[in-house]
Amino acid sequence: MMLPKELLVSLEGVAGFEKEAFIAVHERGNEITSIRINPAKKQQATSNGQLAKSEAAFADCLLPFANFSPIPWCGNGYYLSQRPSFTFDPLFHAGCYYVQEASSMFLEQALKQLLNLSQSLKVLDLCAAPGGKSTHIQSLISSESLLVSNEVIKQRSLVLTDNIIKWGCNNVFVTNNDPKAFQKLSNYFDVMVVDAPCSGSGLFRKDEDAIGEWSLNNVQLCSQRQQRILADALPALKEGGLLVYSTCSYSQEEDEAIADWLVREMGMENAPLQTNNFEGIVETKSPQSSAAGYRFYPNKIKGEGFFLSCFWKRQSESSGKLRPAKPEMISAKEKKILSEWAVEEGLEFIRFRDSIFALPQKHLPDFLILQSSLNLQYAGVQIGEVMKEKLVPHHALAQSTVIKASVPATELPYDEAIKYLQRQELSVSPETTGWQVVRYKGHNLSWMNALKNRVNNYYPKEIRILKQYNNTAFEK
Numbered sequence: 001m002m003l004p005k006e007l008l009v010s011l012e013g014v015a016g017f018e019k020e021a022f023i024a025v026h027e028r029g030n031e032i033t034s035i036r037i038n039p040a041k042k043q044q045a046t047s048n049g050q051l052a053k054s055e056a057a058f059a060d061c062l063l064p065f066a067n068f069s070p071i072p073w074c075g076n077g078y079y080l081s082q083r084p085s086f087t088f089d090p091l092f093h094a095g096c097y098y099v100q101e102a103s104s105m106f107l108e109q110a111l112k113q114l115l116n117l118s119q120s121l122k123v124l125d126l127c128a129a130p131g132g133k134s135t136h137i138q139s140l141i142s143s144e145s146l147l148v149s150n151e152v153i154k155q156r157s158l159v160l161t162d163n164i165i166k167w168g169c170n171n172v173f174v175t176n177n178d179p180k181a182f183q184k185l186s187n188y189f190d191v192m193v194v195d196a197p198c199s200g201s202g203l204f205r206k207d208e209d210a211i212g213e214w215s216l217n218n219v220q221l222c223s224q225r226q227q228r229i230l231a232d233a234l235p236a237l238k239e240g241g242l243l244v245y246s247t248c249s250y251s252q253e254e255d256e257a258i259a260d261w262l263v264r265e266m267g268m269e270n271a272p273l274q275t276n277n278f279e280g281i282v283e284t285k286s287p288q289s290s291a292a293g294y295r296f297y298p299n300k301i302k303g304e305g306f307f308l309s310c311f312w313k314r315q316s317e318s319s320g321k322l323r324p325a326k327p328e329m330i331s332a333k334e335k336k337i338l339s340e341w342a343v344e345e346g347l348e349f350i351r352f353r354d355s356i357f358a359l360p361q362k363h364l365p366d367f368l369i370l371q372s373s374l375n376l377q378y379a380g381v382q383i384g385e386v387m388k389e390k391l392v393p394h395h396a397l398a399q400s401t402v403i404k405a406s407v408p409a410t411e412l413p414y415d416e417a418i419k420y421l422q423r424q425e426l427s428v429s430p431e432t433t434g435w436q437v438v439r440y441k442g443h444n445l446s447w448m449n450a451l452k453n454r455v456n457n458y459y460p461k462e463i464r465i466l467k468q469y470n471n472t473a474f475e476k
């Protein structure tokens with residue numbers, strides 16, 4: 001692996017950079033696999049009749065052949081002793097865990113150390129696709145809180161929505177907007193996470209192709225774009241609100257220089273974190289304002305390159321007047337039909353994008369405001385459509401925690417579950433006819449409809465497994 005010479009030269013003298021060890025760890029190229037488990041799915045399996053398990057025991061039964069070791073800075077994060085083919089693990093498709101690079105899970109420390117997470121918070125994840133940070137934030141915030149997960153690139157926002165659906169939560173809204181659009185929502189969010197698009201040097205060990213795309217010129221362009229993104233979106237953060245800024249670049253122009261710019265030009269106040277318990281994380285001070293930032297080098301910690309720095313907003317904004325959209329509520333008849341499928345307590349059922357969605361009652365005003373001011377793509381849990389006085393359930397309902405435990409379900413063994421996820425014909429004969437949830441090891445995958453003489457597979461075709469399975473594919 002040939003690292004760009006200009007990168008190595010530019011990092012001389014940067015805190016924590018040790019050239020020989022840095023080159024050596026890239027040459028060794030050993031792959032680290034890490035996952036973050038979904039605490040909500042642990043609960044779902046429990047209500048589906050599985051024994052309550054501690055988080056660690058839940059993790060152990062997820063990938064039985066791999067050893068798990070904890071990631072020091074993330075409660076639900078684990079390193080795996082080997083990398084399976086996640087595609088052929090039904091529990092991956094059930095949203096039981098998210099495959100995520102370990103260093104980036106340090107976001108948890110920023111939120112845990114600087115916020116009271118039991119409060120009700122409005123959080124914006126501005127650059128959110130494919131959803132690593134968003135799913136992590138969702139697991140950390142209270143059920144009373146709201147996460148708005150935004151992605152500017154349309155295609156990527158669809159992947160983000162799929163991952164949010166898989167995570168099974170009801171307190172996330174997905175938007176597809178340019179950061180500028182958030183200016184309309186001045187003073188709106190308590191927390192803003194900006195995991196900015198960057199030159200990507202931190203991922204060179206995992207993605208050698210990225211090396212070819214790296215240049216000093218691109219570092220400059222990224223730095224300017226990062227400033228633009230932050231300047232555009234910061235009005236949406238409340239006075240006293242928290243900004244968490246991160247990149248997967250080692251370049252100072254994208255890290256400490258942005259921290260200095262935030263303090264100097266945007267009036268932000270740096271918020272240091274405690275890292276004494278975590279060996280190998282390098283605390284840096286930005287050259288002008290001594291803002292603390294945290295650098296992750298693969299030769300010092302078990303993970304890839306990453307930078308994170310936090311700031312309090314000290315400037316006030318005048319709040320603009322926001323006009324909410326008109327809610328399209330569902331009829332009493334429809335509500336009665338839904339009552340057999342979804343828990344009702346604390347939820348509001350509304351019509352949105354030609355379908356019925358459930359969201360926490362408390363977030364209805366936010367939903368209506370975001371619906372009128374942004375390109376709102378998804379909100380809460382999509383329940384489905386009522387046709388001829390019957391619900392045609394949506395995939396998201398099966399994956400969610402709002403589905404009623406009494407909805408009929410069929411548990412599939414491994415081979416059938418893979419066939420199901422490939423959207424092939426199934427050779428099962430369920431005891432009852434009609435819609436049923438398909439489960440694997442107590443975890444919901446999606447729907448099938450059992451007729452008298454056949455079973456229709458309703459796994460969504462857009463997310464079906466396309467690869468062929470051979471017996472060794474999973475435990476590779």
Ligand SMILES: C[S@@+](CC[C@H](N)C(=O)[O-])C[C@H]1O[C@@H](n2cnc3c(N)ncnc32)[C@H](O)[C@@H]1O
Pocket residue numbers: 126127128129130131132133134151152153156178179195196197198225229
């Ligand atoms: C580092 S990635 C985000 C990864 C994500 N936070 C996660 O943890 O899975 C940066 C994201 O910013 C988006 N992006 C690119 N240009 C942007 C822009 N000008 N404004 C806002 N976001 C942008 C990219 O499409 C990409 O999804």
